[in-house]
Amino acid sequence: MTLRLGDIAPDFTQESTEGPIRFHEWAGSNWVILFSHPADFTPVCTTELGLTAKLKDELAKRNAKALAVSVDTLDSHHKWVGDIEETQGVRLNFPILADPDRKVATLYDMIHPNSLANLTVRTVFIIDPDKKIRTTLTYPASTGRNFNELLRVLDSLQLTDEHKVATPGNWQDGDEVVIVPSLTDEAEIKRRFPKGYRALRPYLRLTPQPNK
Known part of the structure; x- marks a missing residue:
């Protein structure tokens, strides 16, 4: 199966x-x-x-x-x-x-x-x-297996389920995260991410981890 x-x-x-x-x-x-x-x-x-x-x-x-x-x-x-x-x-x-x-x-x-x-x-x-x-x-x-990696994946899953973010390569808990490209409304972005973000490209916007 x-x-x-x-x-x-x-x-x-x-x-x-x-x-x-x-x-x-x-x-x-x-x-x-x-x-x-x-x-x-x-x-x-x-x-x-x-x-x-x-x-x-x-x-x-x-x-x-x-x-x-x-x-x-x-x-x-x-x-x-x-x-x-x-x-x-x-x-x-x-x-x-x-x-x-x-x-x-x-x-x-x-x-x-x-x-x-x-x-x-x-x-x-x-x-x-x-x-x-x-x-x-x-x-x-x-x-x-690296069981600390399993915890990292679990942290990412729980974080991204709650917030409209994704976690970049080599992300660790507390690092910057990526605002998902589908989120385009600036008012909602400001509400969700009051610490702001830095845009390296229109599709690549990094913001402090929202639950920290």
Whole structure:
């Protein structure tokens, strides 16, 4: 199944390290970072789940929570949690879905046979409170993800949902943003962006981040 930006994230019920999860119900009014890893007891995956656990407070500030998945069994996940906590120095504080029947992996097209024949690749879905898919990212098995980048994307999505702006390349929270070209009414621009803007081109107008 091919999922595209703006699609409704498929619902499912699956066992996890924190009990059965009915996905849409569990997500509630939160943003969700749903991410797959190839296998338990592997080095890169262990570091990734440790990093995610360390970001719990940052995710909470953004009304977001994390959910991991692989095709391993629930028993394997429970055993692996101890290794994550011991080697990464953090208590795991989010659920890992057990997906040995590949139900979730199939719904979200997480198995790419030309990369990993039977395991989930490193896929990320950022899903908004309306259950819409807002971001998709896929990494090779050998490359660990930058979870600070996922926070940056989440910040951008939440900012641009609220204000008529876009975020330029390499944007970080607090940097200047771009007024969207479709906004042309000067009265509305002055109302929305009282700090003014600088126009490098008619289509490229930079303004201080409006929520700062």
